[in-house]
Amino acid sequence: MPVITTVATTSFEGQKPGTSGLRKKVRVFQQPHYLENFVQAIFDSIGDGTGKTIVVGGDGRFFNRTAIQVILKMAAANGYARALVGRGGILSTPAASCVIRKYQTFGGIILSASHNPGGPDEDFGIKYNIPAGGPAPEAVTEAIFARTQDIREYRIAEVGDVDLDQLGEQNLAGMMVQVFDPVADYAELMASLFDFAAIRALFAGGFRMKFDAMHAVTGPYATAILETALGAPAGTVMNGVPLEDFGHGHPDPNLVHAHDLVEALFGADAPDFGAASDGDGDRNMILGRDFYVTPSDSLAVLAANATLCPGYAQGLAGIARSMPTSAAADRVAAGLGIPCYETPTGWKFFGTLLDAGKATLCGEESFGTGSDHVREKDGLWAVLMWLNVLAARRQPVAEIVRDHWAKYGRNVYSRHDYEGIDTAAANGLMAHLRGLELKGQQLGGYGVAFNDDFAYTDPVDGSVSTKQGIRIVFDDGSRIVFRLSGTGTEGATLRVYIEQFQPDPALHHLDPQVALADLIKIARDVAEIEARTGRTEPTVIT
Structure with missing residues (x-):
């Protein structure tokens, strides 16, 4: 009989999922109990998995295979009847959503830090996708985070690893693991x-x-x-x-x-x-x-x-x-x-x-x-x-x-990213912007129609999300938007978005950095980017 072990543990600081799950350096995830705590918090927060099917896979980055073995053994210990795993541990995020939806599973656990670098000294990530195939909504991620703060034990099956490269079914502590072609569906x-x-x-x-x-x-x-x-x-x-x-x-x-x-x-x-x-x-x-x-x-x-x-x-x-x-x-x-x-x-x-x-x-x-x-x-x-x-x-x-x-018409557009800036400085910059009252003022040659911190009320479920980005909107419809990204693992990334509508086809050929030069300067000046972050230029311009 397989041995199901209950392991005593203590909580870790900072296991709060961001917009796309929990992302940290690999070495953080490699700490004893760190991954296990978060996985158990997922299982504890999404409802009873007994007899249900879960999808598991990731982007193939370093630690992907190791994490999958842990997740499968914990899924078995938490009563899941079946796990669908991409061969080699490979499963793209959209393909995972496809498989979750096609086979009507109890959601899936996706291992990825998306576009972040990979390797022993780089990034890793984990997130739960709901049975509809999409990322967990805030109510679920908040419940997961709350559970990580008071977790005291997790359950895992003490068995050997699954052969992730062999298509077909394998029994893992009473749970059937099906390794499938990740591309076919x-x-x-x-x-x-x-x-x-x-x-x-x-x-x-x-x-x-x-x-x-x-x-x-x-x-x-x-x-x-x-x-x-x-x-x-x-x-x-x-x-x-x-x-x-x-x-x-x-x-x-x-x-x-x-x-x-x-x-x-x-x-x-x-x-x-x-x-x-x-x-x-x-x-x-x-x-x-x-x-x-x-x-x-x-x-x-x-x-x-x-x-x-x-x-x-x-x-x-x-x-x-x-x-x-x-x-x-x-x-x-x-x-x-x-x-x-x-x-x-x-x-x-x-x-x-x-x-x-x-x-x-x-x-x-x-x-x-x-x-x-x-x-x-x-x-x-x-x-x-x-x-x-x-x-x-x-x-x-x-x-x-x-x-x-x-x-x-053309919406001339550019994004300027300032990556890895000091988190306190980034938060201070955003607080500075939130405190500005710009309506009716002239910034450069542009009159300000309004500025705000974007809030959203979901038209379907009525949920409200606040502090979603600072907007400065000008009389001619041009915009500057400031946001802190939640996809990095170290420091903060400030994203600045600059946009201006151009109806004249004779001007559609202009390079955005040229066409938007005045607005770009306004953005840097009003946010005091150089003074607050020490950065004179963006890390990436797209």
């Missing part, structure tokens, strides 16, 4: 949404692309779908083998960290299309030849062209975007006669809208785009939707976007 879902025949014809006609998997989780997915199912030439997928340290890279699909892809798309003999995804597969970057598509514009263009894709041929119920995301999607929604919802940052805020059928496409400016097919943002889905649009329109990426601007 997700690929089947993608084929139901997009015109794979049209995309295959696009590639057969000589269309060339590069997809940078950044040695992260989407490598196997992109290879199976793009190269095998859709006929893209071998080598279309770059850096396609998942590595525990992401090849010493930073798996964040932006213009800085996906530099090899950017060089290819802006170099001689560039391919027609470029894309990248992040550590756990939920983010995306889209490039055309000599052309970068902002995430805000990507959401708007996909929404405007959604009916070209079989899965969205019936039209959209609505669009949802995070508050810092540009209003480009709002203009498309107005043109289509459908609502556009403005939510706080965090995919969980889209979940109630998607479940209620109020929104079909969703997007965040932080390289996240998705739809109601799962309850997570989905990097490869966005790439496939772009490919479907390109196959239908037979125009270059740049031409499609410029046509879009000509029709709707």
